Amino acid sequence: MTDRKIDYLVHGGGPLRGRIRVPGDKSISHRAVMFGALAEGETRVTGLLEGEDVLATLGAFRAMGMRAEGPADGQLLIHGVGLRGLRAPAEAIDCGNSGTSMRLLAGILSGQPFSTTLTGDASLRRRPMNRVITPLSEMGSRIEAAENGRPPLQVHGNAQLRGIHYALPVASAQVKSAVLLAGLFADGETCVTEPAPTRDHTERMLHGFGYPIRREGQTVCLRGGGRLHGTTIQVPADISSAAFFMVGALICPDSDLVLEHVGVNPTRTGIIEILTRMGGRIDLLNLREVGGEPVADIHVRSSRLTGIRIPEKLVPLAIDEFPAIFVAAACAEGETVLTGAEELRVKESDRIAVMADGLQRLGVDARPTADGMVIRGGPIGGGEVESHTDHRIAMAFSMAGLVAREPVRIHDCRHVATSFPGYAELARSAGLSLSVEEGR
Numbered sequence: 001m002t003d004r005k006i007d008y009l010v011h012g013g014g015p016l017r018g019r020i021r022v023p024g025d026k027s028i029s030h031r032a033v034m035f036g037a038l039a040e041g042e043t044r045v046t047g048l049l050e051g052e053d054v055l056a057t058l059g060a061f062r063a064m065g066m067r068a069e070g071p072a073d074g075q076l077l078i079h080g081v082g083l084r085g086l087r088a089p090a091e092a093i094d095c096g097n098s099g100t101s102m103r104l105l106a107g108i109l110s111g112q113p114f115s116t117t118l119t120g121d122a123s124l125r126r127r128p129m130n131r132v133i134t135p136l137s138e139m140g141s142r143i144e145a146a147e148n149g150r151p152p153l154q155v156h157g158n159a160q161l162r163g164i165h166y167a168l169p170v171a172s173a174q175v176k177s178a179v180l181l182a183g184l185f186a187d188g189e190t191c192v193t194e195p196a197p198t199r200d201h202t203e204r205m206l207h208g209f210g211y212p213i214r215r216e217g218q219t220v221c222l223r224g225g226g227r228l229h230g231t232t233i234q235v236p237a238d239i240s241s242a243a244f245f246m247v248g249a250l251i252c253p254d255s256d257l258v259l260e261h262v263g264v265n266p267t268r269t270g271i272i273e274i275l276t277r278m279g280g281r282i283d284l285l286n287l288r289e290v291g292g293e294p295v296a297d298i299h300v301r302s303s304r305l306t307g308i309r310i311p312e313k314l315v316p317l318a319i320d321e322f323p324a325i326f327v328a329a330a331c332a333e334g335e336t337v338l339t340g341a342e343e344l345r346v347k348e349s350d351r352i353a354v355m356a357d358g359l360q361r362l363g364v365d366a367r368p369t370a371d372g373m374v375i376r377g378g379p380i381g382g383g384e385v386e387s388h389t390d391h392r393i394a395m396a397f398s399m400a401g402l403v404a405r406e407p408v409r410i411h412d413c414r415h416v417a418t419s420f421p422g423y424a425e426l427a428r429s430a431g432l433s434l435s436v437e438e439g440r
């Protein structure tokens with residue numbers, strides 16, 4: 001990451017037209033690196049997201065002895081070390097801005113015969129880790145954290161973990177994945193029950209690497225001590241990155257945009273359901289299955305949006321898309337009400353507080369609540385907003401700038417590169433009038 005602060009300045013633009021492909025899926029990319037490292041033999045990945053979060057995961061495994069060629073143009077060849085082949089890293093592992101890296105690594109490191117420190121940037125060091133510390137400790141790992149279970153974490157692994165049956169207190173794919181990854185190293189069976197469906201890329205990838213896994217209703221189980229077999233993985237484009245363009249095309253008149261080759265796993269498509277319920281014209285074209293994940297081209301046309309009450313069951317299925325959805329709500333007629341989304345407060349920033357604050361600065365009637373937001377649509381004015389070093393906040397406000405009456409300056413957008421390298425260029429190519437300036 002560059003230390004130089006950069007701002008985005010958006011002077012409207014649009015319509016958004018044409019066909020674009022956003023970068024690879026972040027969740028799938030992290031897991032491709034992790035499972036490829038723990039597998040026996042080679043894993044060839046294409047479409048890998050070369051964003052900073054995934055590079056942090058890759059750096060962690062290289063520091064633990066994994067060899068890999070790439071990434072270049074999304075291609076990565078991983079030489080797996082096998083489940084018992086990781087070595088202690090020489091120094092602390094820096095997860096940067098990435099919660100996924102830290103929580104999933106905590107699961108893997110819990111099963112190692114060595115101790116490791118996991119650290120991260122200022123945003124990550126504010127995020128809660130007790131949610132993984134609690135179940136991993138029950139399995140026999142010992143994890144020390146700073147105050148209130150915040151990073152850095154010192155993970156004192158245990159080569160003889162015990163399998164557990166764990167009921168997740170929050171719907172979190174990261175916690176589910178951390179426990180299942182530790183379960184690979186544990187005696188007996190490890191099962192996780194989720195309160196509501198969350199993204200299932202870990203389960204699909206275990207299957208792809210030939211590891212037996214069983215799902216019964218909301219419970220997933222595996223037995224430790226098996227083997228992962230190297231494979232090929234084609235990473236689809238990230239629906240969480242496509243989300244900004246979906247919203248931009250819906251709210252900007254005369255837009256007609258196709259987002260190519262996007263992963264549309266049903267545990268990720270809450271955004272499509274929510275925007276469709278708001279009146280968005282969104283069609284999935286050429287639906288196909290690629291490497292165990294459903295993929296489609298998403299066709300979006302400008303639409304008259306109407307506010308809705310967002311069903312709580314859709315919240316985990318759209319969890320990273322709310323910054324973009326709030327912008328859609330600001331452009332909709334009437335009121336949009338979100339509840340049951342307190343998890344948004346512990347992401348890279350407090351996404352409820354930060355989005356409400358920025359929308360208010362742009363003249364939008366946005367009222368934060370403990371677990372969501374109430375937004376009454378209306379005209380968006382110009383002004384200056386803060387990203388709070390949160391990539392998704394920066395990109396969401398850039399789409400607000402697309403339809404704002406005056407220019408919108410978004411402060412400190414460096415972190416967009418964590419999930420979406422090349423965002424400014426791609427947004428310009430689609431029709432956004434966006435310049436990148438020295439931060440002020």
Ligand SMILES: O=C(O)C1=C[C@@H](OP(=O)(O)O)[C@@H](O)[C@H](O)C1
Nearest residue numbers: 027100171172173174175319320
């Ligand atoms: O498992 C994953 O890859 C992710 C799970 C979600 O986090 P939670 O598990 O905290 O909901 C999501 O917000 C994050 O961007 C990626």
Ligand SMILES: C=C(OP(=O)(O)O)C(=O)O
Nearest residue numbers: 097098099100320347348
């Ligand atoms: C919450 C996110 O990621 P992470 O938890 O991996 O930092 C995100 O990308 O929106």
